[in-house]
Amino acid sequence: MSFRTLSLGLAVATMLGGTALPAFAQDSIYVPLFTYRTGPFAGSGTPIADGMHDYLRMLNERDGGIGGVKLALEECETGYDTKKGVECYESVKGKSPVVVNPWSTGITLPLIPRASVDKIPILSMAYGLSASARGDIFPWVFNPPATYWDGLSMIIKYIGEKEGGLDKLKGKKIGFLHLDASFGKEPIPLLQELSKELGFEVALYPVAAQDMQNQSSQWLSARRDRPDYMIMWGWGSMNGAAVKEAVRSGYPMDKFYSVWWPGEDDAKSGGAGAKGFKMLNWHAVGTNFPAIQDIQKHVVDKGFSKAPKDKVGELLYNRGVYNSLLIAEGIATAQKLTGKKAVTGEDVRRGMENIKLDPARLKELGLEGFTDQLVLSCADHNGHRAAFMQEWDGTKWVKISNPIEPMTDRVKGQLDAAAKDYAEKNAGWPKRTEACDKAS
Amino acid sequence: MDMLYKVFIEPFAFMGEAPDLLIQTLWEGLVSGVLYALIALGFVLIFKASGVFNFAQGIMVVFSALILVGLYEKGVPAFLALILAALAMLVLAIVVERVVLRPLVNQPDIILFMATFGLTYFLIGFGELIFGGSPREMITEQLFLPQGTTEIDAFGGSIRLQHLDIAAAVIASIMIGLLAVFFSKTRIGRALRAVADSHKAALSVGISLNQIWVIVWFAAGIVALVAGIMWGARSGVSFSLQIIALKALPVLILGGFTSIPGAIIGGLIIGVGEKIGEFYWGPLVGGGVETWLAYVIALLFLLYRPQGLFGEKIIERI
Numbered sequence: 001m002s003f004r005t006l007s008l009g010l011a012v013a014t015m016l017g018g019t020a021l022p023a024f025a026q027d028s029i030y031v032p033l034f035t036y037r038t039g040p041f042a043g044s045g046t047p048i049a050d051g052m053h054d055y056l057r058m059l060n061e062r063d064g065g066i067g068g069v070k071l072a073l074e075e076c077e078t079g080y081d082t083k084k085g086v087e088c089y090e091s092v093k094g095k096s097p098v099v100v101n102p103w104s105t106g107i108t109l110p111l112i113p114r115a116s117v118d119k120i121p122i123l124s125m126a127y128g129l130s131a132s133a134r135g136d137i138f139p140w141v142f143n144p145p146a147t148y149w150d151g152l153s154m155i156i157k158y159i160g161e162k163e164g165g166l167d168k169l170k171g172k173k174i175g176f177l178h179l180d181a182s183f184g185k186e187p188i189p190l191l192q193e194l195s196k197e198l199g200f201e202v203a204l205y206p207v208a209a210q211d212m213q214n215q216s217s218q219w220l221s222a223r224r225d226r227p228d229y230m231i232m233w234g235w236g237s238m239n240g241a242a243v244k245e246a247v248r249s250g251y252p253m254d255k256f257y258s259v260w261w262p263g264e265d266d267a268k269s270g271g272a273g274a275k276g277f278k279m280l281n282w283h284a285v286g287t288n289f290p291a292i293q294d295i296q297k298h299v300v301d302k303g304f305s306k307a308p309k310d311k312v313g314e315l316l317y318n319r320g321v322y323n324s325l326l327i328a329e330g331i332a333t334a335q336k337l338t339g340k341k342a343v344t345g346e347d348v349r350r351g352m353e354n355i356k357l358d359p360a361r362l363k364e365l366g367l368e369g370f371t372d373q374l375v376l377s378c379a380d381h382n383g384h385r386a387a388f389m390q391e392w393d394g395t396k397w398v399k400i401s402n403p404i405e406p407m408t409d410r411v412k413g414q415l416d417a418a419a420k421d422y423a424e425k426n427a428g429w430p431k432r433t434e435a436c437d438k439a440s
Numbered sequence: 441m442d443m444l445y446k447v448f449i450e451p452f453a454f455m456g457e458a459p460d461l462l463i464q465t466l467w468e469g470l471v472s473g474v475l476y477a478l479i480a481l482g483f484v485l486i487f488k489a490s491g492v493f494n495f496a497q498g499i500m501v502v503f504s505a506l507i508l509v510g511l512y513e514k515g516v517p518a519f520l521a522l523i524l525a526a527l528a529m530l531v532l533a534i535v536v537e538r539v540v541l542r543p544l545v546n547q548p549d550i551i552l553f554m555a556t557f558g559l560t561y562f563l564i565g566f567g568e569l570i571f572g573g574s575p576r577e578m579i580t581e582q583l584f585l586p587q588g589t590t591e592i593d594a595f596g597g598s599i600r601l602q603h604l605d606i607a608a609a610v611i612a613s614i615m616i617g618l619l620a621v622f623f624s625k626t627r628i629g630r631a632l633r634a635v636a637d638s639h640k641a642a643l644s645v646g647i648s649l650n651q652i653w654v655i656v657w658f659a660a661g662i663v664a665l666v667a668g669i670m671w672g673a674r675s676g677v678s679f680s681l682q683i684i685a686l687k688a689l690p691v692l693i694l695g696g697f698t699s700i701p702g703a704i705i706g707g708l709i710i711g712v713g714e715k716i717g718e719f720y721w722g723p724l725v726g727g728g729v730e731t732w733l734a735y736v737i738a739l740l741f742l743l744y745r746p747q748g749l750f751g752e753k754i755i756e757r758i
Contacts, residue, residue, distance in 0.1 A: 036573075037568075037572070037573050038564075038568045038573045038679070039573060039679060039680075040678060040679055040680030040683070042568075042572070042574055042575075042678075042679070043573070043574045043575040043678060045573070046572065046573055046574050047574075180728055204726060204727060205727060206726070206727050206728040207728075208728055208730075208731040209680075209683075210683040210684070210686070210731060211684070211730060211731055212680050213671070213674075213675035213676065213678065213680050213681055213684060214472070214675065214684050214687075214730075215675070216468045216471075216472065216715070217468075217715055217718040217719060217722070217730050218727075220461075220464065220465055220468055220715065220718075220719055221718070221719060221722065221723070221727065223461065223464070224458075224461055224719065236680070237575050237675075237676060237678040237680045240575060240675075240676050241675040241676060244674070244675055244676065245675075248589070248600075248602055249600065250589070250591075250600060265574070265575065268577070269575075269577060269676055271587075
């Protein structure tokens with residue numbers, strides 16, 4: 001072996017050694033965070049990643065972790081790419097993660113069958129497969145506080161109420177502008193069922209990922225079809241571009257609704273014309289909560305956060321905080337249930353099934369009034385909680401409705417059928433063997 | 441029969457029924473086409489001078505726009521930021537020539553193409569490192585780009601013309617005109633054409649290849665900056681803009697890789713074609729035809745005219 005080959009070998013070995021994945025101590029709880037701070041979806045992904053990280057880091061800094069056990073946090077960049085997301089999952093699963101947050105419906109779908117095999121619970125907060133709300137069929141998947149189908153039914157219900165009743169939707173036309181991907185297509189089956197049932201017409205406007213910032217065709221088509229209402233299921237730079245195009249094409253903004261994903265920057269991109277744009281939400285914006293002020297004190301002010309100071313408390317940042325609140329609550333509940341401090345994925349699955357975020361608990365956590373209560377159970381992994389409608393007033397979001405309950409009567413049958421269908425189509429789908437805790 | 445009616449009769453009948461929408465669609469197509477042409481021009485410039493298909497042209501659009509917006513956000517006045525962004529493209533041109541092109545001179549074209557591939561991913565990573573991944577708003581007002589809409593009542597309907605779109609079409613046309621004059625009337629332009637015809641012959645008459653490459657990459661950088669400003673003003677500045685830039689590929693196939701008029705005509709055909717296709721025939725297949733229609737149009741042209749509308753016919757002696 002020549003000296004050159006030997007040197008090269010040593011250099012490669014050193015590099016591999018140097019980049020070896022960090023080992024996590026037995027007395028810590030490993031929480032990987034799948035995030036995307038790069039690529040076309042970074043506009044939505046970055047504030048959420050910051051909120052998720054900062055809340056958990058705050059628990060480490062302020063309380064020394066959860067139940068006295070530090071959280072070992074590690075981000076894995078997925079770029080909102082399903083392939084990279086699955087690679088992230090493969091890279092973290094050997095390190096005993098207690099929960100995985102895919103932050104993409106596309107990534108969630110291939111992970112669902114793996115969860116029960118690898119004993120790693122999946123938390124797809126208000127995204128992913130709507131049918132996975134059924135805990136008896138999907139014991140390892142959690143998607144609180146509402147499914148996409150719940151969200152769609154809330155928007156239809158709200159529009160119906162504006163019109164004077166759901167029966168008044170007969171003969172109306174509803175446009176559905178959506179990202180042409182698993183996420184954007186998820187509520188279409190329910191939309192089509194509701195259109196048959198309530199007698200409204202649906203016009204679909206798919207937006208390919210590569211054309212997210214080139215939507216003039218979709219809005220031209222909307223001008224042709226003249227939908228009475230437009231509902232958007234968008235993500236990343238699609239949301240801001242859609243608001244801009246809606247303003248450009250002169251679509252009445254008070255008839256333009258979105259599921260819960262646009263942020264302040266998306267609405268701002270439409271300028272003054274974006275006033276009146278509406279979206280669903282289920283938690284507060286702002287920093288006026290002791291827990292978020294603790295994030296500022298223990299994380300942001302100490303330079304542990306990647307978030308600019310003025311972004312703390314914005315809508316998508318607080319969405320990330322909510323996501324981590326669920327993770328932390330799942331871990332804390334698991335510790336209580338098992339009496340163990342360093343809990344495992346199996347323990348946290350049980351913990352998630354026993355989450356009870358009532359007003360008293362929210363107050364205890366420093367998040368009084370931040371969100372509505374959430375109770376999960378062995379059978380219900382979602383909660384199907386109400387959301388409220390908020391409107392962009394030109395500078396900020398303003399809450400304009402009381403809580404809107406999902407149309408459970410119309411959604412539940414569809415959801416049950418979809419869950420059953422999923423289990424039948426995936427041959428050998430395991431029957432639930434995990435015991436339910438008493439409390440659940 | 442019903443399908444034949446929907447494909448061959450209904451769209452044309454609808455064009456007649458609602459001419460305002462036809463004009464609106466044509467206008468949107470023209471604006472998109474002009475912007476595609478602007479991006480395609482960047483590709484043509486570099487291909488003409490060096491025979492390199494510069495895959496990095498798309499990210500150069502994003503990168504230049506991000507520099508402009510990023511500098512403005514740091515407190516630099518808008519027009520100074522514009523000048524600094526242009527200078528940054530000059531620095532990029534010099535670095536590319538020194539680090540990428542010069543060491544790879546005389547290598548096969550595919551090697552140079554792969555080098556621009558590498559440059560693309562470097563610029564994406566570098567851009568995200570400096571500016572972060574979040575979308576930004578273009579400083580439209582600060583650059584005195586017009587805002588607002590003119591609505592013209594016509595044919596029982598209305599046609600909405602965005603002032604920004606009109607400005608985009610005018611600015612892009614001026615840009616194209618200036619480049620055409622630059623390459624046909626100036627000494628550097630003639631030198632560039634000489635390099636495009638034959639590197640060896642150009643060298644033999646004392647033309648510096650390195651200098652020409654810097655000039656041409658800088659010109660492509662300026663074109664990218666203008667394209668970035670106009671696209672950014674329409675839909676925001678984000679890394680997904682570089683994907684739109686790939687729409688320039690069918691434009692190039694159509695117009696020819698070496699022709700400036702080809703890039704313009706190709707851009708307009710693709711822009712108008714995809715909008716008309718999506719608007720009138722898209723609903724037949726559930727929409728979304730725009731994504732692939734441009735490539736189908738380009739492919740059809742390719743079958744009959746492989747060198748593109750204005751490209752030079754390749755004749756090789758055997």
